[in-house]
Amino acid sequence: MRYGTQVFFQKRVPGAYDSDTGNYEEDKIQETLKYASVMDTQTKMLKLVYGSIKQGSLTLHIQNHYKEKFDHIRIGERIYKVDYTRKLRTKQTFIVSEVA
Numbered sequence: 001m002r003y004g005t006q007v008f009f010q011k012r013v014p015g016a017y018d019s020d021t022g023n024y025e026e027d028k029i030q031e032t033l034k035y036a037s038v039m040d041t042q043t044k045m046l047k048l049v050y051g052s053i054k055q056g057s058l059t060l061h062i063q064n065h066y067k068e069k070f071d072h073i074r075i076g077e078r079i080y081k082v083d084y085t086r087k088l089r090t091k092q093t094f095i096v097s098e099v100a
Helices: 043-050
Strands: 005-013 028-040 057-063 072-075 078-087 091-098
Touching: none
Parallel strands: none
Antiparallel strands: 005 028, 005 072, 028 057, 057 091, 072 078, 078 091
């Protein structure tokens, strides 16, 4: 298994309050880079997680466990949400689907 694809765990950080203007600053996206093995999700697993076939679903494997909180995962220019995760002894698996 090759862990060669860059994946970014994204966390939305709310903008701070500016007391001079009375407005909030823009929200910021904080990203953490990890390398993962990325592949299409098998049909058997699609049926188990979604109950049917769902297009655009990927399975990610990362070494070790990701313990920080996050909102989305970015791979290239596409944003994905986590539908299922499983922690194994030395790695973690995510089944993700693209955010529309």
